[in-house]
Amino acid sequence: MLALPVVLTLAATAWAIPASASARTVAAPVVTRAALAPSLVAGRGARVDFLEQEAENARTNGVVIGPDRTPYTLPAEASGRRAVKLTPGQYVEFTLPAAANAINVRYSIPDAPGGGGITAPLDVTVNGKSSKTMTLTSQYAWLYNQYPFTNDPNADLLHPDWWITECSCVPAATTPTPTITKPFRPMHFYDEQRFLLGRTYKAGDRVRLTAPARGDAAWTVIDLLDSQLVAPPHVRLIAANVLAFGADPTGRRESSDAFDRAIAFAKRARLKVYIPPGTYQVNRHIIVDNVTIEGAGSWYTIIKGKEVALPEPAPDLSVHTGVGFYGRYVQDGGSGNVHLSGFAIEGDVRERIDTDQVNGVGGALSDSTVDGLYIRHTKVGMWFDGPMTNTRITNNVIVDQIADALNFHTGVTDSVVSDNFIRNTGDDGLAMWSEATANAGNTFDHNTVQTPTLANGIAIYGGTDNTVSNNLVADPIREGSGIHAGSRFGAEAFAGKLAITDNTVVRAGTYELNWNIGLGAIWLYALDKSIEADIQVTGDHYLDSTYNAIMLVSEWGVKDLYSISGVKFADIRVDGTGTSVVSARVAGGASFENVDARNVGAVGINNCGSFHFTPAGSEFGVTDLGGNDGGGVTGPWFAPWMLPNTITCDDRPPVVPPPPPSRW
Template structure:
């Protein structure tokens, strides 16, 4: 999410440095091998492939998450002569940002080898290599071989990775604090008010380590064939970390004969010449003749926004048609505050009525965004759209994959892959209604994966269904900020890294209030609940946060599964400065399964109430309910009350805790849970 609010520095009571150190130490062991793998070590030669989803046994997440064409294999389950790193859930480490919190570190000359679980002709490699000493990234080779025969050398890059310091971050690893007046956990101080000024270890808070590349192998390989990734001995990278490999059988390019073919209007499929004007000519012709625009296989250079309205643009498939551009500095800032432009398809502004009847499908959008500038409009898709669809796109290296500024209605965003973003993957911002986001795969965002932000005008009647969100580096997998009658269902969210969690329901960022109902239904989270840097506490896999106002709409959380929770499964919290003003009530949890918590099933740090029915829990690290209320500890009990509607198994909700017994341990010890298994 684009927001300067992180200067607000939320804070609770400040713990002693020793307590923080103990907490970090505990976090270092809070992960384990995926269910379905007998151990976390590379298997013996000839062992079959281990296929996972979000580093989990696929049986644990059946029916949840995006239906994708590829199969995921974690490097730590493959054959390697390198080093398995992790598990680790502490921020600013390579394992913490890896899928499943483990990866394989290769030195020059070392390799990792995957056995294909099904026929494939294409792979995606998620990796990390070091930054340049002064920032800006390096490139390094990676050899790809099949069945012992070298196919080609990929050129890896860290030019789109490695951010440092405080929000909104910097590419300079040697930078001093960006905000010396902000609270710093590492020194338990506000540096500007501290004498002598505390030193910080540089690089300070490195993050956003990973990138990924796709490769067509040139032919199809069978199940059981071996794909080996080798770091050449000549590599200039001191190390190369391989997180995972996705393998896929990609069909032939799609051909559209009855269309305005962009090549006929001068588009250059080699990428040497800018094709923006040619694509615009094709769009104008297509609108006159009521035809779609067709972009044949190739790479098309586009370095600015293409404005689209009442048009269909189809590629040959996102493996074949690539719209790629450079980020371009503007000579003077634009009226919206942008200081750069770049590749993107934009609708007309909502103030001008927005665009209508726009359909984009079957191509990739590759940007060139390497730093976070919140005023920049350098998103893959932006503006306002009505009665429109975005399907089968692959978007990477933009600021936000899809940022939509309403009011607008009836948009369907389906079957897209959005990876390696500086900020969000998708954000419904301001008055987006009656729209669907389904079967999208998101990985490695620099902020919320999927968000609805009801700033100024409420989002209403939208659904986020069957999406997968993995490894958001900052903030949440799915975040709902205000709105009316929205639904979050059947999603899979795994491995949030810092200052957020899997699902957040937040009254914050100036959002309109929650009204009507909010349904959170049949979602699965894994290894969620991060260490909130400013508060020095652990968050829940799902957390409700009252900052700007109370949350009292009808919120129903039904059928979710919270697996391998780093801290709590469920958290309800209000900001310390407004804890006596705002509360959270009318929340109903039903048919929930909690498999493993580092601390509690429920942590309440607010006034209000919630009910629980058929909430089953096992492998709970501390007390089932950590009820602090609003921290007044009155003789009447906590300001937060729990209602037991029956069927809550596992002993986590005991009669003596009801309705509002104070059971407050501000920062209980973390007990690593065992890996999740079938219920």
């Protein structure tokens, strides 16, 4: 993208505070959503049955780390970019805001010196008694180096011929080869653990998490606690109960064959399959078609598997298999009328191998539903390979993935993804990828996506007549941002209408590692072809953006081939940018109507066009449809002198951290 590489100087470090800063002492519970006051995101994001409390708002004798958005640091990957660091013997104590019998703790502990992770205890007491111990692990965290990453903190460069931003060089072409600091680019620090308390506690009771001196962890970082009142187990009496077919609820024996027998019987007898409470060991795919499978609830029915190396690569090039519920692939006829609900899928994936099918749910599922699952430690939570149609993905929790949470890949149509909660993915949270065949008529609505460590919260790669609405996206980390529409990865062209409506994106607008520039909280990217569809962005809120709120961009090598035109932005609120409201680095144009902004850190429109700087002005035109108000340190963000195509190009304007978002 850049004509001349420059050495990285990340202005976002202005958000850092000294590590020695004292933690706050707060008695009353502070309930947040994506570390924001709930009033700021009312009506947006997943409608969930738990309450979030950030550790930095709780009582503690530990140390608050952050806020800091510097890549490869613990605060940068924390919800709200802050957390609490405990040394052995220290605690953080939360006051329950409502009755609860279960908690979920998001945390980080150190890696083993040679990689592979450690385990450590965390003591849980309520009201100073009823002590229990959780077992934390870093075996599924801590990735290093260049894509697709490694578990080895001492590894040399995986790609010695790749551009390295930190030294502004291509190491293979550099004499002498630059020395990299090891571990190189550590990331994916956090994991989370659910825990049943054994009884119901009332609002006002105090849950204390203590890092005990007996553990092996030199430190424990607590990011947040989710508290929940979990309903009793769901029971289905008239069903094909997997126990009757030999499944082992203790997890000692493998239960895959028993699941297959239960499914076959249920289809013949026209019954549902029921999986009662227990932990079931399943180390391969369970193939599903024309069947309903119900668990007792995701807290009670746990399908847990090991990753298994295959003796030789499978036809799809997988070199491992693992736990997952898969429809048949399209070339095998696809699957339909599948309904999965009420259980957890816990994998054993610790490295990224893109050819591996080690996902929680996969294949092609038409006329199907996936509801109320909890998916953790798989590669992708749900990866669907179409063509397929009319699938509803609702009320699921997908956390701690090596890659995406959900991807509609190739020809998925008329399907809905709603009220899903996603946190800590290793790639896009939610994606539609129209490779070879367009995805069409799909909707991502009322989902929450937090802390993707790579890529975007929500990404749409080509397709026709798709919608992204009422979602909450927070804290993307690197090489992506909040919401993305991209002509890339061989996707079919955008066609028809792409509606991006009433979403809130907070603490996005990230640093792009390869280009050494800041992105937008929402960004459109023309790489493979021009973007010329009817793209309407309406009613979005972009809060506390690290760099820009909105970006339209093309790759430097194709900037004279492809453009982005006709995008319409209307009824947008921008509360805080480190740099600009709009950054244009492409030919084309966009219109703006009723876009209100405040706390803008640099010139409102950073218009570079396609970098020819012609006497006629930028190759990107800005159309004023009225009602564009507000601004920041340089005055009105939509000043008349910038229209329609004044060149205002500044590759890296100084970052001015805005104040926290507030009611408009």
